[in-house]
Amino acid sequence: MSKRRKMEKDLIERVGKPAIRVPEGYFEGLGERLGRIPSEETVVEPRAWMKLKPYLALAACFAIAFAIGTAILKTTVSKQSPDQLYNETVFADMVSVSHPDLFILGMEDEDGSISEEDIINYLIDTGVSAEQIEFERQEE
Amino acid sequence: MKTFTNLTDHEIIQLFNDGQQDKAFNGIVASYGERLYWHVRHFVCSHEDTDDLLQDIFVKIWHSLPSFRGESRLYTWLYRIATNETLNFLRRQKIRSALQFESLSSEMDRRIDEDPYLDADALQRELSKAVAKLPDKQRTVFIMRYFEDVSYEDISEILGTSVGALKASYHFAAEKIKAELEKNTGGY
Numbered sequence: 001m002s003k004r005r006k007m008e009k010d011l012i013e014r015v016g017k018p019a020i021r022v023p024e025g026y027f028e029g030l031g032e033r034l035g036r037i038p039s040e041e042t043v044v045e046p047r048a049w050m051k052l053k054p055y056l057a058l059a060a061c062f063a064i065a066f067a068i069g070t071a072i073l074k075t076t077v078s079k080q081s082p083d084q085l086y087n088e089t090v091f092a093d094m095v096s097v098s099h100p101d102l103f104i105l106g107m108e109d110e111d112g113s114i115s116e117e118d119i120i121n122y123l124i125d126t127g128v129s130a131e132q133i134e135f136e137r138q139e140e
Numbered sequence: 141m142k143t144f145t146n147l148t149d150h151e152i153i154q155l156f157n158d159g160q161q162d163k164a165f166n167g168i169v170a171s172y173g174e175r176l177y178w179h180v181r182h183f184v185c186s187h188e189d190t191d192d193l194l195q196d197i198f199v200k201i202w203h204s205l206p207s208f209r210g211e212s213r214l215y216t217w218l219y220r221i222a223t224n225e226t227l228n229f230l231r232r233q234k235i236r237s238a239l240q241f242e243s244l245s246s247e248m249d250r251r252i253d254e255d256p257y258l259d260a261d262a263l264q265r266e267l268s269k270a271v272a273k274l275p276d277k278q279r280t281v282f283i284m285r286y287f288e289d290v291s292y293e294d295i296s297e298i299l300g301t302s303v304g305a306l307k308a309s310y311h312f313a314a315e316k317i318k319a320e321l322e323k324n325t326g327g328y
Contacts, residue, residue: 008314015267015321017287018260020181027174034169034198038162041202 147171149214156205165202168218173198176222182283183226185251185272197225216297219290223298227276248272263325270320271313278313281306 123133147155147167156164176197181190200221208217230244237244252258252268260268271282280299284290292303299306 004311007318008311011314011318012286015263018258018264018268020178021257021259022177022187023257026187027177030173030177030194031166031169034173034195035166037195037198037202038165041199 153208153210153214156208161205165205168201168214169198172215172218176218179219179222179283179288180226182271182287183230183279185248185255185268187255187257189229193226193229196229197222200225212297216294219294219298223280227280230276245273263321266321266324267317269324270317273320274313274316277301278309278316281309282313282317285310 120133124130147170149171152164152167152171155167173194177190177194180193180197181187184190184193201218204221208214212220233247234244237247249269249272252265252272258265258268271279274282277299281295284295284298285292290298292306295301295306296303301309
């Protein structure tokens with residue numbers, strides 16, 4: 001006999017099995033009690049809508065996600081007409097990379113014309129002397 | 141005339157296939173009610189819990205009966221349901237004990253000591269306590285072999301584990317129990 005078998009056999013021989021009892025008459029009533037299960041546990045066939053329940057839940061999740069997404073976009077993106085969007089795109093090409101402020105200054109004159117003051121300021125900025133500017137004005 | 145008590149598995153399945161589900165179920169209750177009681181009782185160490193759990197197990201059997209395809213024997217199918225339900229019950233108890241900052245092991249020790257239906261000497265009580273401390277797989281194999289004399293082949297079919305692995309599990313379980321008995325009884 002192997003050492004393993006000997007140890008297992010030894011356990012059974014030396015310890016034995018504890019005796020377990022049940023209350024008086026327990027097994028007599030057990031069969032009757034368990035036998036009532038079929039009448040108490042009726043199998044409920046799932047209805048058509050119950051079978052569709054997981055799909056409906058999935059569709060509802062998508063609808064909620066769409067509604068939330070739309071609401072967020074509405075609050076974060078400003079309302080602009082297509083014409084405004086077009087003008088912004090066109091103007092974006094006209095903005096100078098080195099002097100973007102020139103574009104902003106130019107937009108301040110709403111009627112689109114250049115005033116005499118603008119020309120004088122420009123000449124001063126480009127280093128033309130005041131005498132020269134005055135001379136040119138008198139020439140006109 | 142045959143009573144429900146001596147119906148064979150084949151006759152029970154035949155009744156079920158003939159559409160007599162209630163009679164088939166009563167046949168199962170009569171043939172396996174007591175056997176499954178003892179099976180569960182060795183795990184949970186309490187008559188009251190065994191009684192409640194047995195009711196749940198037979199409810200499960202009733203609902204699962206239509207899905208029984210006869211691929212395994214009725215006997216092993218029933219034992220599989222009973223074993224799984226019992227282990228799930230013990231896991232739930234373990235979680236409940238942990239939430240109450242208690243250990244299931246000490247709860248089991250108390251149940252064994254206070255069980256009025258257990259006729260056991262001190263060594264046998266220590267054996268029951270040591271069995272309750274084993275991991276699920278080892279405990280299942282040990283209970284079925286030691287207390288119920290179920291063959292390794294049948295346990296293999298019930299648990300879906302190879303006979304070799306079961307023998308190893310039984311050996312490790314026996315070693316742990318032996319060590320526990322030596323520790324608690326000073327060499328049994």
